[in-house]
Amino acid sequence: MENVIYNELRMRGYSVNVGVIPIAEKDKDGKVTRKQLEVDFVCTMESVRYYIQSAYSLPDETKRIQEIRPFRRIDDSFKKIVITKDVVQPNYDEYGILTINIYDFLLNPDCLEK
Numbered sequence: 540m541e542n543v544i545y546n547e548l549r550m551r552g553y554s555v556n557v558g559v560i561p562i563a564e565k566d567k568d569g570k571v572t573r574k575q576l577e578v579d580f581v582c583t584m585e586s587v588r589y590y591i592q593s594a595y596s597l598p599d600e601t602k603r604i605q606e607i608r609p610f611r612r613i614d615d616s617f618k619k620i621v622i623t624k625d626v627v628q629p630n631y632d633e634y635g636i637l638t639i640n641i642y643d644f645l646l647n648p649d650c651l652e653k
Contacts, residue, residue: 540641541579541593544622547645548591553582558590560612576609588617589651597623597638607636620651629653 548555558578563571580591590613594606603621610619611634621638629639629650643650 540595540622540624543641544580544591544593544644548580548582551584551648553584553589556581556583558609558613560609562612576612578609578613590617590619592619592621594621594623596625597621597627607632607634610634610636618651 558581560576578590579593582589592606597603619636622644624641
């Protein structure tokens with residue numbers, strides 16, 4: 540699914556990169572560990588930028604939290620999107636993250652701008 544999304548973004552004219560977000564977290568013993576979170580696609584065209592996560596399925600809230608975790612660490616106002624194969628209506632959550640279906644993404648080139 541990631542390859543399909545990547546190819547579609549390139550066909551639409553976006554420059555596409557992988558995003559890496561360095562974080563530092565304390566474990567239960569108080570020891571700081573450094574990790575990197577990954578954003579599947581950072582898409583740019585002129586002054587427009589989108590952060591996109593590809594999630595084959597979001598069966599429960601735990602998986603959803605895992606997918607949006609990198610988005611919560613990004614401190615800018617560019618649009619953040621989760622694309623899933625699950626049949627969902629396009630919707631925004633309480634953090635402003637858009638979740639859309641892969642078919643809506645492929646069939647409607649304007650869906651990212653809504």
